[in-house]
Amino acid sequence: MGNCLTSEGKRPRKKPVEIPQPTAISSVKPNKPVAFTIQNLRQTPGCRNVYIFTYDEMRMATKNFRSDQILGQGGFGMVYNGVLDENVRPGYQTTQVAIKKLNPEGFQGDREWLAEINYLGQLNHPNLVKLIGYCCEDEHRLLVYEYMACGSLEKHLFCRASVTLPWSTRMKIALGAAKGLAFLHGAEKSIIYRDLKSANILLDEEYNPKLSDFGLAKDGPTGDQTHVSTRIIGTYGYAAPEYIMTGHLTARSDIYTFGVVLLELLVGRRAMDKTRPSEERNLVEWARPFLNDHKLEILDPRMEGQYPVSAAQKVANLACQCLSQDPTGRPSMSQVVEILETIQMQAENHEDTLVQSGGTGKLNEFPKRA
Numbered sequence: 356m357g358n359c360l361t362s363e364g365k366r367p368r369k370k371p372v373e374i375p376q377p378t379a380i381s382s383v384k385p386n387k388p389v390a391f392t393i394q395n396l397r398q399t400p401g402c403r404n405v406y407i408f409t410y411d412e413m414r415m416a417t418k419n420f421r422s423d424q425i426l427g428q429g430g431f432g433m434v435y436n437g438v439l440d441e442n443v444r445p446g447y448q449t450t451q452v453a454i455k456k457l458n459p460e461g462f463q464g465d466r467e468w469l470a471e472i473n474y475l476g477q478l479n480h481p482n483l484v485k486l487i488g489y490c491c492e493d494e495h496r497l498l499v500y501e502y503m504a505c506g507s508l509e510k511h512l513f514c515r516a517s518v519t520l521p522w523s524t525r526m527k528i529a530l531g532a533a534k535g536l537a538f539l540h541g542a543e544k545s546i547i548y549r550d551l552k553s554a555n556i557l558l559d560e561e562y563n564p565k566l567s568d569f570g571l572a573k574d575g576p577t578g579d580q581t582h583v584s585t586r587i588i589g590t591y592g593y594a595a596p597e598y599i600m601t602g603h604l605t606a607r608s609d610i611y612t613f614g615v616v617l618l619e620l621l622v623g624r625r626a627m628d629k630t631r632p633s634e635e636r637n638l639v640e641w642a643r644p645f646l647n648d649h650k651l652e653i654l655d656p657r658m659e660g661q662y663p664v665s666a667a668q669k670v671a672n673l674a675c676q677c678l679s680q681d682p683t684g685r686p687s688m689s690q691v692v693e694i695l696e697t698i699q700m701q702a703e704n705h706e707d708t709l710v711q712s713g714g715t716g717k718l719n720e721f722p723k724r725a
Contacts, residue, residue: 614677
Protein backbone atom coordinates (compact mmCIF):
# COMPACT_ATOMS: atom_id res chain seq x y z
CA MET A 356 0.00 0.00 0.00
CA GLY A 357 2.88 2.45 0.56
CA ASN A 358 2.01 5.50 2.67
CA CYS A 359 -1.48 4.77 3.87
CA LEU A 360 -4.31 6.63 5.52
CA THR A 361 -6.24 4.65 8.09
CA SER A 362 -8.66 5.59 10.84
CA GLU A 363 -7.95 2.55 12.96
CA GLY A 364 -5.04 0.65 14.43
CA LYS A 365 -3.73 -2.74 13.44
CA ARG A 366 -6.52 -5.27 12.97
CA PRO A 367 -6.57 -8.87 14.22
CA ARG A 368 -5.67 -11.20 11.36
CA LYS A 369 -7.26 -14.52 12.26
CA LYS A 370 -10.92 -13.61 12.73
CA PRO A 371 -13.05 -14.89 9.79
CA VAL A 372 -14.36 -12.05 7.66
CA GLU A 373 -17.49 -12.18 5.54
CA ILE A 374 -17.33 -10.43 2.19
CA PRO A 375 -20.51 -10.20 0.10
CA GLN A 376 -20.00 -11.53 -3.40
CA PRO A 377 -20.45 -8.73 -5.96
CA THR A 378 -22.77 -8.91 -8.92
CA ALA A 379 -20.85 -10.52 -11.75
CA ILE A 380 -20.50 -8.47 -14.90
CA SER A 381 -18.75 -10.79 -17.27
CA SER A 382 -19.87 -13.06 -20.04
CA VAL A 383 -19.62 -16.04 -17.69
CA LYS A 384 -22.69 -16.57 -15.56
CA PRO A 385 -21.61 -16.65 -11.90
CA ASN A 386 -22.72 -19.01 -9.19
CA LYS A 387 -25.40 -17.90 -6.76
CA PRO A 388 -24.08 -15.08 -4.51
CA VAL A 389 -22.91 -16.24 -1.11
CA ALA A 390 -21.39 -14.68 1.99
CA PHE A 391 -17.81 -15.68 1.43
CA THR A 392 -15.38 -16.62 4.21
CA ILE A 393 -12.12 -18.52 4.44
CA GLN A 394 -14.09 -21.46 5.84
CA ASN A 395 -16.53 -21.89 2.96
CA LEU A 396 -13.79 -21.05 0.45
CA ARG A 397 -12.18 -24.28 1.57
CA GLN A 398 -15.48 -26.18 1.72
CA THR A 399 -16.85 -25.14 -1.68
CA PRO A 400 -13.82 -24.95 -3.98
CA GLY A 401 -15.91 -25.13 -7.15
CA CYS A 402 -17.66 -21.80 -6.63
CA ARG A 403 -15.13 -19.70 -8.55
CA ASN A 404 -14.07 -19.44 -12.19
CA VAL A 405 -10.42 -19.67 -11.15
CA TYR A 406 -7.90 -22.40 -10.46
CA ILE A 407 -7.20 -23.61 -6.94
CA PHE A 408 -3.53 -24.32 -6.29
CA THR A 409 -1.74 -26.13 -3.49
CA TYR A 410 1.06 -24.49 -1.57
CA ASP A 411 3.52 -27.04 -2.98
CA GLU A 412 2.49 -26.00 -6.50
CA MET A 413 3.13 -22.37 -5.59
CA ARG A 414 6.56 -23.25 -4.25
CA MET A 415 7.42 -25.10 -7.45
CA ALA A 416 6.13 -22.25 -9.65
CA THR A 417 8.33 -19.69 -7.85
CA LYS A 418 11.41 -21.93 -7.37
CA ASN A 419 10.66 -22.09 -3.66
CA PHE A 420 9.97 -18.34 -3.48
CA ARG A 421 13.55 -17.60 -4.41
CA SER A 422 14.65 -14.00 -3.92
CA ASP A 423 15.63 -13.57 -7.56
CA GLN A 424 12.00 -14.27 -8.50
CA ILE A 425 10.66 -11.24 -6.62
CA LEU A 426 8.81 -8.77 -8.86
CA GLY A 427 7.77 -6.33 -6.16
CA GLN A 428 6.72 -5.74 -2.59
CA GLY A 429 3.87 -3.93 -0.87
CA GLY A 430 1.81 -3.80 2.30
CA PHE A 431 0.38 -7.22 1.38
CA GLY A 432 3.76 -8.93 1.09
CA MET A 433 5.83 -10.09 -1.87
CA VAL A 434 4.93 -10.60 -5.53
CA TYR A 435 6.92 -13.33 -7.28
CA ASN A 436 7.52 -14.22 -10.90
CA GLY A 437 6.21 -17.72 -11.47
CA VAL A 438 5.77 -20.32 -14.20
CA LEU A 439 2.89 -22.78 -14.32
CA ASP A 440 3.68 -25.81 -16.46
CA GLU A 441 3.61 -29.61 -16.61
CA ASN A 442 6.03 -29.82 -13.70
CA VAL A 443 3.71 -27.82 -11.49
CA ARG A 444 0.47 -29.43 -12.61
CA PRO A 445 0.22 -32.16 -15.27
CA GLY A 446 -1.62 -30.97 -18.35
CA TYR A 447 -1.15 -27.27 -17.60
CA GLN A 448 0.11 -25.24 -20.56
CA THR A 449 3.28 -23.30 -19.77
CA THR A 450 2.20 -19.87 -18.54
CA GLN A 451 4.17 -17.06 -16.91
CA VAL A 452 2.30 -15.61 -13.93
CA ALA A 453 2.67 -13.22 -11.01
CA ILE A 454 2.10 -14.74 -7.57
CA LYS A 455 1.22 -12.54 -4.63
CA LYS A 456 2.05 -14.07 -1.26
CA LEU A 457 0.21 -12.47 1.64
CA ASN A 458 2.30 -11.54 4.65
CA PRO A 459 0.11 -12.32 7.72
CA GLU A 460 1.85 -9.50 9.59
CA GLY A 461 1.43 -7.03 6.75
CA PHE A 462 -1.10 -4.26 6.25
CA GLN A 463 -3.61 -6.41 4.38
CA GLY A 464 -5.27 -9.49 5.84
CA ASP A 465 -8.02 -12.01 5.14
CA ARG A 466 -10.55 -9.26 4.39
CA GLU A 467 -8.53 -7.77 1.53
CA TRP A 468 -7.41 -11.17 0.27
CA LEU A 469 -11.01 -12.36 0.04
CA ALA A 470 -12.09 -9.13 -1.64
CA GLU A 471 -9.59 -9.77 -4.43
CA ILE A 472 -11.07 -13.21 -5.09
CA ASN A 473 -14.65 -11.97 -4.88
CA TYR A 474 -14.10 -9.19 -7.40
CA LEU A 475 -11.34 -10.33 -9.75
CA GLY A 476 -12.60 -13.91 -9.60
CA GLN A 477 -15.74 -12.78 -11.43
CA LEU A 478 -14.97 -9.57 -13.30
CA ASN A 479 -13.78 -9.74 -16.87
CA HIS A 480 -12.57 -6.66 -18.74
CA PRO A 481 -9.52 -5.84 -20.88
CA ASN A 482 -8.46 -3.15 -18.40
CA LEU A 483 -8.65 -5.28 -15.26
CA VAL A 484 -5.83 -7.66 -14.41
CA LYS A 485 -6.94 -11.29 -14.67
CA LEU A 486 -6.98 -13.49 -11.57
CA ILE A 487 -5.93 -17.00 -12.61
CA GLY A 488 -6.22 -18.72 -9.25
CA TYR A 489 -5.48 -18.78 -5.54
CA CYS A 490 -4.04 -20.90 -2.76
CA CYS A 491 -5.71 -21.13 0.64
CA GLU A 492 -3.87 -23.79 2.61
CA ASP A 493 -3.34 -23.66 6.37
CA GLU A 494 -2.10 -20.13 7.10
CA HIS A 495 -0.96 -19.56 3.50
CA ARG A 496 -2.80 -17.04 1.32
CA LEU A 497 -1.65 -16.60 -2.28
CA LEU A 498 -3.14 -15.11 -5.44
CA VAL A 499 -2.07 -15.95 -8.99
CA TYR A 500 -2.44 -13.27 -11.68
CA GLU A 501 -1.62 -12.92 -15.33
CA TYR A 502 1.92 -11.67 -15.81
CA MET A 503 2.21 -8.02 -16.82
CA ALA A 504 5.49 -7.70 -18.72
CA CYS A 505 6.05 -3.95 -18.35
CA GLY A 506 5.30 -3.71 -14.65
CA SER A 507 3.65 -0.71 -13.01
CA LEU A 508 2.98 2.76 -14.35
CA GLU A 509 4.74 4.07 -11.23
CA LYS A 510 7.99 2.45 -12.32
CA HIS A 511 7.88 3.97 -15.81
CA LEU A 512 6.93 7.45 -14.64
CA PHE A 513 9.27 7.85 -11.70
CA CYS A 514 12.17 5.40 -12.01
CA ARG A 515 15.19 7.21 -13.44
CA ALA A 516 16.42 4.06 -15.16
CA SER A 517 13.20 3.74 -17.19
CA VAL A 518 12.76 5.12 -20.69
CA THR A 519 10.51 8.20 -20.69
CA LEU A 520 6.92 7.41 -21.60
CA PRO A 521 5.91 9.44 -24.68
CA TRP A 522 2.73 11.53 -24.75
CA SER A 523 0.82 9.03 -26.91
CA THR A 524 1.56 6.16 -24.53
CA ARG A 525 0.54 8.22 -21.50
CA MET A 526 -2.78 9.04 -23.13
CA LYS A 527 -3.27 5.38 -24.04
CA ILE A 528 -2.71 4.46 -20.39
CA ALA A 529 -5.05 7.20 -19.15
CA LEU A 530 -7.83 6.04 -21.48
CA GLY A 531 -7.42 2.38 -20.54
CA ALA A 532 -7.46 3.10 -16.81
CA ALA A 533 -10.56 5.28 -17.31
CA LYS A 534 -12.30 2.45 -19.16
CA GLY A 535 -11.51 0.05 -16.32
CA LEU A 536 -13.00 2.43 -13.74
CA ALA A 537 -16.03 3.17 -15.93
CA PHE A 538 -16.64 -0.57 -16.19
CA LEU A 539 -16.62 -0.93 -12.40
CA HIS A 540 -18.88 2.08 -11.85
CA GLY A 541 -21.30 0.93 -14.53
CA ALA A 542 -21.81 -2.55 -13.13
CA GLU A 543 -25.32 -3.71 -12.26
CA LYS A 544 -24.19 -3.20 -8.68
CA SER A 545 -21.54 -0.51 -8.89
CA ILE A 546 -18.07 -1.14 -7.51
CA ILE A 547 -15.85 1.56 -6.03
CA TYR A 548 -12.20 0.74 -6.63
CA ARG A 549 -10.87 3.00 -3.84
CA ASP A 550 -7.18 2.35 -4.48
CA LEU A 551 -6.33 3.85 -7.86
CA LYS A 552 -2.70 4.97 -8.03
CA SER A 553 0.17 4.64 -10.46
CA ALA A 554 1.54 1.63 -8.54
CA ASN A 555 -1.74 -0.27 -9.11
CA ILE A 556 -1.90 0.33 -12.87
CA LEU A 557 0.00 -2.51 -14.51
CA LEU A 558 1.16 -2.55 -18.12
CA ASP A 559 1.43 -5.46 -20.53
CA GLU A 560 4.05 -5.79 -23.26
CA GLU A 561 2.18 -3.27 -25.44
CA TYR A 562 1.62 -0.81 -22.57
CA ASN A 563 -2.06 -1.63 -22.29
CA PRO A 564 -3.04 -0.70 -18.72
CA LYS A 565 -4.89 -2.95 -16.27
CA LEU A 566 -6.14 -2.11 -12.80
CA SER A 567 -4.79 -4.43 -10.11
CA ASP A 568 -5.06 -4.92 -6.34
CA PHE A 569 -8.75 -4.99 -5.46
CA GLY A 570 -8.22 -5.53 -1.75
CA LEU A 571 -9.86 -2.21 -0.83
CA ALA A 572 -12.68 -2.30 -3.39
CA LYS A 573 -16.23 -1.84 -2.07
CA ASP A 574 -19.73 -2.32 -3.41
CA GLY A 575 -21.22 1.09 -4.17
CA PRO A 576 -24.36 2.57 -2.60
CA THR A 577 -27.70 0.97 -3.45
CA GLY A 578 -31.31 2.10 -3.40
CA ASP A 579 -31.73 5.47 -1.72
CA GLN A 580 -28.17 5.47 -0.39
CA THR A 581 -25.98 8.36 -1.50
CA HIS A 582 -22.71 6.92 -0.22
CA VAL A 583 -21.04 4.05 1.58
CA SER A 584 -19.72 4.77 5.07
CA THR A 585 -16.41 3.05 5.65
CA ARG A 586 -13.15 3.35 7.49
CA ILE A 587 -10.86 5.93 5.97
CA ILE A 588 -8.08 4.16 4.19
CA GLY A 589 -6.03 4.88 1.11
CA THR A 590 -2.74 6.43 0.00
CA TYR A 591 -1.56 9.94 0.83
CA GLY A 592 -1.95 12.32 -2.09
CA TYR A 593 -4.61 10.26 -3.87
CA ALA A 594 -7.68 10.12 -1.61
CA ALA A 595 -10.57 12.53 -2.26
CA PRO A 596 -10.87 15.32 0.36
CA GLU A 597 -14.52 14.63 1.22
CA TYR A 598 -13.71 10.97 1.82
CA ILE A 599 -10.84 11.87 4.15
CA MET A 600 -13.08 14.27 6.08
CA THR A 601 -16.23 12.12 6.39
CA GLY A 602 -15.48 8.51 5.46
CA HIS A 603 -18.30 8.78 2.90
CA LEU A 604 -17.31 6.82 -0.19
CA THR A 605 -18.87 7.28 -3.64
CA ALA A 606 -17.87 6.72 -7.26
CA ARG A 607 -16.89 10.41 -7.27
CA SER A 608 -14.10 9.49 -4.86
CA ASP A 609 -12.58 7.28 -7.58
CA ILE A 610 -12.93 10.11 -10.09
CA TYR A 611 -10.89 12.45 -7.91
CA THR A 612 -8.20 9.79 -7.60
CA PHE A 613 -8.21 9.34 -11.37
CA GLY A 614 -7.59 13.07 -11.63
CA VAL A 615 -4.49 12.66 -9.47
CA VAL A 616 -3.17 9.86 -11.71
CA LEU A 617 -3.94 11.94 -14.82
CA LEU A 618 -1.97 14.78 -13.27
CA GLU A 619 0.95 12.43 -12.59
CA LEU A 620 0.89 11.44 -16.27
CA LEU A 621 0.86 15.08 -17.36
CA VAL A 622 3.47 16.43 -14.97
CA GLY A 623 5.70 13.41 -14.37
CA ARG A 624 5.71 13.93 -10.60
CA ARG A 625 4.52 11.75 -7.75
CA ALA A 626 1.23 12.54 -6.02
CA MET A 627 3.23 12.95 -2.80
CA ASP A 628 6.97 13.59 -2.92
CA LYS A 629 8.72 14.45 0.34
CA THR A 630 12.02 15.06 -1.46
CA ARG A 631 10.67 18.29 -2.96
CA PRO A 632 10.30 21.69 -1.27
CA SER A 633 7.39 21.81 1.17
CA GLU A 634 5.15 23.83 -1.15
CA GLU A 635 5.64 21.26 -3.95
CA ARG A 636 5.29 18.01 -2.01
CA ASN A 637 1.56 17.56 -2.62
CA LEU A 638 1.14 17.44 -6.39
CA VAL A 639 -2.51 18.50 -6.47
CA GLU A 640 -2.05 21.47 -4.14
CA TRP A 641 1.00 22.64 -6.08
CA ALA A 642 -0.52 22.16 -9.54
CA ARG A 643 -4.05 23.43 -8.90
CA PRO A 644 -3.24 27.18 -9.41
CA PHE A 645 -1.55 26.37 -12.73
CA LEU A 646 -4.53 24.28 -13.86
CA ASN A 647 -7.00 26.98 -12.84
CA ASP A 648 -5.04 29.55 -14.88
CA HIS A 649 -4.71 27.16 -17.87
CA LYS A 650 -0.93 27.27 -17.67
CA LEU A 651 0.91 24.35 -19.24
CA GLU A 652 4.46 25.07 -18.10
CA ILE A 653 4.10 22.40 -15.39
CA LEU A 654 3.87 19.61 -17.97
CA ASP A 655 6.66 17.02 -17.95
CA PRO A 656 9.58 18.60 -19.88
CA ARG A 657 10.60 15.14 -21.08
CA MET A 658 7.54 15.18 -23.38
CA GLU A 659 8.35 18.51 -24.97
CA GLY A 660 7.63 18.49 -28.69
CA GLN A 661 5.30 15.49 -28.55
CA TYR A 662 1.84 17.07 -28.29
CA PRO A 663 -0.22 19.94 -29.66
CA VAL A 664 -1.12 22.62 -27.12
CA SER A 665 -4.83 22.08 -27.80
CA ALA A 666 -4.69 18.40 -26.79
CA ALA A 667 -2.58 19.07 -23.70
CA GLN A 668 -4.95 21.84 -22.63
CA LYS A 669 -7.98 19.56 -22.96
CA VAL A 670 -6.35 16.86 -20.86
CA ALA A 671 -5.24 19.41 -18.24
CA ASN A 672 -8.80 20.79 -18.12
CA LEU A 673 -10.13 17.27 -17.63
CA ALA A 674 -7.72 16.67 -14.76
CA CYS A 675 -8.86 19.95 -13.19
CA GLN A 676 -12.52 18.87 -13.45
CA CYS A 677 -11.82 15.46 -11.90
CA LEU A 678 -9.99 17.20 -9.03
CA SER A 679 -12.90 19.53 -8.25
CA GLN A 680 -13.29 20.12 -4.50
CA ASP A 681 -17.04 19.74 -5.05
CA PRO A 682 -17.75 16.05 -5.84
CA THR A 683 -20.80 16.99 -7.91
CA GLY A 684 -18.57 19.10 -10.14
CA ARG A 685 -16.60 16.06 -11.27
CA PRO A 686 -17.50 14.28 -14.52
CA SER A 687 -18.58 10.64 -14.46
CA MET A 688 -16.04 8.06 -15.59
CA SER A 689 -18.10 7.40 -18.72
CA GLN A 690 -17.79 11.11 -19.55
CA VAL A 691 -14.05 10.94 -18.87
CA VAL A 692 -13.74 8.03 -21.30
CA GLU A 693 -15.68 9.93 -23.95
CA ILE A 694 -13.46 13.02 -23.59
CA LEU A 695 -10.22 11.02 -23.75
CA GLU A 696 -11.44 9.03 -26.75
CA THR A 697 -12.25 12.26 -28.58
CA ILE A 698 -8.79 13.67 -27.80
CA GLN A 699 -7.14 10.47 -28.97
CA MET A 700 -9.18 10.39 -32.18
CA GLN A 701 -8.31 14.00 -32.97
CA ALA A 702 -4.62 13.28 -32.37
CA GLU A 703 -4.71 10.25 -34.69
CA ASN A 704 -6.47 12.24 -37.41
CA HIS A 705 -3.86 15.00 -37.02
CA GLU A 706 -1.03 12.48 -37.42
CA ASP A 707 -2.69 10.99 -40.52
CA THR A 708 -2.92 14.46 -42.05
CA LEU A 709 0.77 15.05 -41.40
CA VAL A 710 1.75 11.74 -43.00
CA GLN A 711 -0.35 12.46 -46.08
CA SER A 712 1.15 15.95 -46.41
CA GLY A 713 4.64 14.48 -46.19
CA GLY A 714 5.86 16.92 -43.54
CA THR A 715 5.65 18.00 -39.94
CA GLY A 716 2.88 20.50 -40.66
CA LYS A 717 1.59 22.45 -37.70
CA LEU A 718 3.10 20.15 -35.09
CA ASN A 719 5.33 23.04 -34.13
CA GLU A 720 2.46 24.16 -31.92
CA PHE A 721 4.21 23.00 -28.77
CA PRO A 722 4.75 24.74 -25.45
CA LYS A 723 8.12 26.44 -25.24
CA ARG A 724 10.17 26.19 -22.08
CA ALA A 725 12.68 28.71 -20.83
